[in-house]
Amino acid sequence: MTGDVAAPAVGAGGCHLFSGCGFPAPGLQNFNFKPLFTVGSFNFTKPELVAILCAVIVIGFFWLAFAKPKVIPGRLQNLGELGVVAVRDQILRPSLGSKGDKYLGLLVSLFFFIFLCNLMELIPVIQFPVMSRISFVVPMAATVYVLYLYLGFKNQGAWGYVSNMWPRGVPWPVYIILIPVELLRFFVIQPFTLGIRLFANMFAGHLLLSIFMVATWYLLGLSIGLLFAAGSAVMVLFVFLLELLIDVLQAFIFTTLTAVYIASSLEAQH
Amino acid sequence: MATVRTREQRRPGRGDGADDSEAANRALGLGIGWTVFSYLISGMAAYGGIGWLVGRAVHVSLLFPIGMVVGLAISVGWIIYRYGKLGDAVYGHGDKRGDDR
Numbered sequence: 001m002t003g004d005v006a007a008p009a010v011g012a013g014g015c016h017l018f019s020g021c022g023f024p025a026p027g028l029q030n031f032n033f034k035p036l037f038t039v040g041s042f043n044f045t046k047p048e049l050v051a052i053l054c055a056v057i058v059i060g061f062f063w064l065a066f067a068k069p070k071v072i073p074g075r076l077q078n079l080g081e082l083g084v085v086a087v088r089d090q091i092l093r094p095s096l097g098s099k100g101d102k103y104l105g106l107l108v109s110l111f112f113f114i115f116l117c118n119l120m121e122l123i124p125v126i127q128f129p130v131m132s133r134i135s136f137v138v139p140m141a142a143t144v145y146v147l148y149l150y151l152g153f154k155n156q157g158a159w160g161y162v163s164n165m166w167p168r169g170v171p172w173p174v175y176i177i178l179i180p181v182e183l184l185r186f187f188v189i190q191p192f193t194l195g196i197r198l199f200a201n202m203f204a205g206h207l208l209l210s211i212f213m214v215a216t217w218y219l220l221g222l223s224i225g226l227l228f229a230a231g232s233a234v235m236v237l238f239v240f241l242l243e244l245l246i247d248v249l250q251a252f253i254f255t256t257l258t259a260v261y262i263a264s265s266l267e268a269q270h
Numbered sequence: 271m272a273t274v275r276t277r278e279q280r281r282p283g284r285g286d287g288a289d290d291s292e293a294a295n296r297a298l299g300l301g302i303g304w305t306v307f308s309y310l311i312s313g314m315a316a317y318g319g320i321g322w323l324v325g326r327a328v329h330v331s332l333l334f335p336i337g338m339v340v341g342l343a344i345s346v347g348w349i350i351y352r353y354g355k356l357g358d359a360v361y362g363h364g365d366k367r368g369d370d371r
Contacts, residue, residue, distance in 0.1 A: 094293035095301075167352065177344055180320065185305075185312035193308055253300065260301035 016218060017225035023218055026210035031132060031203070051130045054116040058109065087111050087255065095259035096266070103262060106147075110140070111255040114198070118247035121206050122240060131250070132202040134195070141195030144258045152265035161265070194257055201250050205243045212236045306349050313345025314338045 015021045035043035065080025073081060087108045092100055114131060121129035130136050152161040165186055167178065212235045219229035321337020324330075 090293050091297070094295075094297040170351075178348060180316035181309065181313045181341070181344060181348070184316045185308045189308040189312040189315070190305075193304060193311070197304075256297055256300050257304060260297055264301075 016221045018221070018223055024214060026207060026214055030207070030210050047128060047130050047133050047136065050120050050126055050128060051117060051136060054113060054120065054130065057116060058112045062108075062112075083112065084108055091252070091256050091259050095256065095263045100259070100263065100266070103259070107255050107259060110144075110258060111251050114140075114254055115247060115251035118202055118250060119244075121202070121209065122243060122247070129202040129206050129247075131198050132206045134199045137195045137199040140254075141191050141198075144194065144261065145191040148258075148261040148265040150265075151262060155266050190261070194254065194261075198250050198254050201246055205239075205246055209236070209239050209243060212239055302353060306353065309345045309349055310342065313341035313343075313348075315341070317341025317344065 015024055033045040033047065035045050036049060037044050061076075062080055065076045069077060084104065088101070088104055091111065092104055092107050096103065117130035117136070119129075120126045121132070155161075156164060165182060166175065167182075170178075212232050216229050216232040216236060219225040219232060221229075317340050318334060318338035321333040321335070321340070324337075325333030
């Protein structure tokens, strides 16, 4: 659960209640890792390895499922179809309609990549959600941001896109008041919240899970601490199940918002 | 000879009108929810920033928090004006005002 930097303190096994050492509280050190190897000034760390692993799994799975599609699908193709149809019917179609089917590949990739990266916090040995590192979230949010700006300018024209941003049917003094708010919301806050929400949820979730895992180990011993260790272990199970839900939910929200933003770029919504 | 059916044909209940409408409402609600949140943040940030700049120019540091409060008030007012009619539409009364992008 803990990162490699914190591992020696906790993993040494000597740090328990009444053993003289304090509670090794998880913190930012859980999100920093020693480099696995270094190329020049570039450090290759565990989160990068996990992200690549997730990408390979997503690409590999869909490649195997749809490389040779059959009219009567096999098990793998059936599972792949289920995933694609779920994203299409629950995320793409409600926002974009059938005309947005060309973005299905993007949304399916986004959803499953984020979901798998999040899920890695619950996989033994790996135990780290890639999206709890903001450096992985920002490029994805930036990609979506550039995409919907590009689509907006392409489909509505530069002036049309900017003018459609402004509210209709309000007195002109209100326009002047709202200009800074609308500009900041559209160009800064909207992409910011898209990325930060995913990052913050995964960061907090991993920290919470780490705290209860470390507390269970710390309180374990032949003392009153055993009782609290049992309580903490129950909390680990509860937070584990909660995180499972949040992993899916965050992938779903990120992908749905991407679809909603693309839809608003394809045509003006009043 | 076996008849080949598509996934929709194998699962006739899926993707019908009711499901589509529910999913569309969920997507709309999610979009509006985060837009409202963005308005609250951007109102405070925009007018807080303006207040900070003016306060720096005239050496009145109080203009920064005042700007943030004013920005928040503008955002809340605008959210009520713009999205209030969605609530009216749900409960079946009220006139149409503003827009509901």
